[in-house]
Amino acid sequence: MNRDEMRYKNIGIKSAPRERNYAVIIRVFKAAHDMAIALTRVHVEIAFFKAIALNLFQLRTLQNHKEV
Secondary structure (H helix, E strand, O other): OOHHHHHHHHHHHHHHHHHHHHHHHHHHOOOOOOOOOOOHHHHHHHHHHHHHHHHHHHHHHHHHOOOO
16 A cells, blocks of 8 residues: 555544544435524524434444444
C-alpha cells in the first residue's frame, strides 16, 4: 500500500463512527436538511428528536445483532 492509500484508510477509520450517525439520519429518517433554520427553538427540538431517534435505532440494531 502506498502512502496515499494508507492515509485515506486512516482517515476512513477515524471518521466512520461519526459519519454513520449522519447516514442513518439521512437514510432512515429522510432528514437530510432541516427546514426550520431560522427558528432556533424548532431547530433545537428537531435536533433533539433526531438524537433520541438515532439512539433508539442504534439500540435496536445492536439488539438485532445480540451485542446488548
